[in-house]
Amino acid sequence: MIDYIIRRLIFAVPVLLGVSLITFILLNVVPGDPAVEMLGKHADPDAVQKIRNQLGLNDPLYVQFGRFLWNACRGDLGRSFKTGQPVTKMILDTFPTTVKLALSSAFVAVAVGLTVGVISAVKQYSFFDHASMIVALAGISAPIFWVAVVAQLIFGLHLKWLPISGYSTPKHMILPAIVLGIRFAASIARYTRSTFLDVIRQDYIRTARAKGLAERAVIFVHALKNALIPVVTVIGMQISGLLTGSFLTETIFAIPGLGRLSIWALSNRDFPLVQGIVLFTAVIFVIGNLIVDISYAFLDPRVRLH
Amino acid sequence: MEEKSLLEVKDLTVKFFTDDGVVTAVDRVSFDIKRGETLGMVGESGCGKSVTSLAIMRLLPSPPARITSGKILFEGEDLLQKSEAEMRRIRGNRISMIFQEPMTSLNPVFTVGRQISEAIMLHQKLSGKEAVERAVEMLRLVGIPNPEKRYHEYPHQMSGGMRQRVMIAMALSCNPKLLIADEPTTALDVTIQAQILDLMNRLKDRVGMSVLLITHDLGVVAETARRVVVMYAGQVVEEASCEDLFENPLHPYTAGLLKSIPRLEGEKGRLNVIEGSVPNPLNLPPGCRFNPRCPEAADICRKKSPALLEMGNGRRVRCFSRGSPPEEV
Numbered sequence: 001m002i003d004y005i006i007r008r009l010i011f012a013v014p015v016l017l018g019v020s021l022i023t024f025i026l027l028n029v030v031p032g033d034p035a036v037e038m039l040g041k042h043a044d045p046d047a048v049q050k051i052r053n054q055l056g057l058n059d060p061l062y063v064q065f066g067r068f069l070w071n072a073c074r075g076d077l078g079r080s081f082k083t084g085q086p087v088t089k090m091i092l093d094t095f096p097t098t099v100k101l102a103l104s105s106a107f108v109a110v111a112v113g114l115t116v117g118v119i120s121a122v123k124q125y126s127f128f129d130h131a132s133m134i135v136a137l138a139g140i141s142a143p144i145f146w147v148a149v150v151a152q153l154i155f156g157l158h159l160k161w162l163p164i165s166g167y168s169t170p171k172h173m174i175l176p177a178i179v180l181g182i183r184f185a186a187s188i189a190r191y192t193r194s195t196f197l198d199v200i201r202q203d204y205i206r207t208a209r210a211k212g213l214a215e216r217a218v219i220f221v222h223a224l225k226n227a228l229i230p231v232v233t234v235i236g237m238q239i240s241g242l243l244t245g246s247f248l249t250e251t252i253f254a255i256p257g258l259g260r261l262s263i264w265a266l267s268n269r270d271f272p273l274v275q276g277i278v279l280f281t282a283v284i285f286v287i288g289n290l291i292v293d294i295s296y297a298f299l300d301p302r303v304r305l306h
Numbered sequence: 307m308e309e310k311s312l313l314e315v316k317d318l319t320v321k322f323f324t325d326d327g328v329v330t331a332v333d334r335v336s337f338d339i340k341r342g343e344t345l346g347m348v349g350e351s352g353c354g355k356s357v358t359s360l361a362i363m364r365l366l367p368s369p370p371a372r373i374t375s376g377k378i379l380f381e382g383e384d385l386l387q388k389s390e391a392e393m394r395r396i397r398g399n400r401i402s403m404i405f406q407e408p409m410t411s412l413n414p415v416f417t418v419g420r421q422i423s424e425a426i427m428l429h430q431k432l433s434g435k436e437a438v439e440r441a442v443e444m445l446r447l448v449g450i451p452n453p454e455k456r457y458h459e460y461p462h463q464m465s466g467g468m469r470q471r472v473m474i475a476m477a478l479s480c481n482p483k484l485l486i487a488d489e490p491t492t493a494l495d496v497t498i499q500a501q502i503l504d505l506m507n508r509l510k511d512r513v514g515m516s517v518l519l520i521t522h523d524l525g526v527v528a529e530t531a532r533r534v535v536v537m538y539a540g541q542v543v544e545e546a547s548c549e550d551l552f553e554n555p556l557h558p559y560t561a562g563l564l565k566s567i568p569r570l571e572g573e574k575g576r577l578n579v580i581e582g583s584v585p586n587p588l589n590l591p592p593g594c595r596f597n598p599r600c601p602e603a604a605d606i607c608r609k610k611s612p613a614l615l616e617m618g619n620g621r622r623v624r625c626f627s628r629g630s631p632p633e634e635v
Contacts, residue, residue, distance in 0.1 A: 202410060203410040203411045204411055207411045210403045212397035213424070226415055
């Protein structure tokens, strides 16, 4: 097991290198000079050159990339062009907020999604099944910015149950967590339903019934564990996605998380910050996938980690 | 004196209500199994054998399946009148079942031992530890080497033959009165097949149970059963003791089945086959259901259905040329 984890982490190195390289190239081919951004359009060219020298932007690209990698290995992702703060600190400052939002919406989504999915499958073609699958389809299809605004209008403006935006009390988290969780819950529900329907047609479910087990035990012991195996992948990937920040939700609800920081970094051409966030995102995904793979081994004895 | 029957199926009819129409998968099927006896049930795929067995267990998916008439008397009580809770106390306890596909009939995510002890704890009200001991004992009984270790293994760590042994251990763990074996050896290769049949025969005597052996393989029947019921397109077409059936098959379908067994001795030639294929149950031929494929079909066979004729000595046949009267509609 430990061997497996170490090996997977070693395999992650080329992935992270690739991600860094691609981001680095992309940032260098997009138009715009960070030095000009910092000093303003009408700045003195000498001052711009001075800044470019200071930032190392006049060095050959491979030197710049090498320097970035060397520093990144030591946990230093450079300083933000805009604020002058260390990028690592900016990311770590906003990350806990994103984690809180991600985990609360994931919690709601997994609980709701699994329950709805299992009931829909067990009561296939019932009213509940049809109704919940239509709602789930709507949940997946509706754009999140629209859902967010509608939720703000209804629960914030008209009913006045919940604050519309900001981030000061736990109450502020409820609306964004639900908005962010809707799509997640909907996809889990649909996925759970389809894998569950597949599982309850298997021969071993017939065996379990032939043993004299109550339907409850057949569903929750024999079927659920098998049905969960593919659902775990979906949950794992989605949580990784949520942990790297939700651009729209965080922006709409004015939550100072990683998503909003990314948008800010991009719109300000803050190269080190963008590069740092992308690398951080890649790390989160690599770890997320690793956790999914490890949890497989616990759910499915056929998967042995080699 | 007439032996008391353990299971009596009387006029069982099972219909499937599908989008394409109503299919009568099992049509007024009657047979009985005596205590300690092995009854073979033979027929091609889709003839209603498996549906009959699932009907006895009351495990048919409903919808689309519905038992529209008949009685299934088990130790004198009609299983069709039982509540679901009463049926659960019978399943896996007094009537057990093993299936065709050992590769997929065990749950892949639980150890085989757990799957056996689960049934034991459920029906025998034993403690966890006692159930484990009993499960290990069952594994030993079905000839699995090193049962204490194998108890903790998962199905994928075992071969098909081993898995079928596990299924048998599970089915017999509560000393059932009746074992329904639905094509138990079809998915196994020939040597393993013989071992499993031999195992079932030995355990049958040891446990003192009756067996309903469902198969399409007459060779399997010859080795295990005392009496045979032959089914075709949802109906019983012939019933006889094993010796009578092999020596003197009365129904042309049975005769065709016997002729299509490849033989080692005698002159070499092409294997006999029954021409044509099983009729579509949505669109059965008028008259006798076998008439389009029957070498002896006469005019009456195309117009009227033959009834099952009792010939005495437990022998029944459904064929006009053997003297069956037409069926009253």
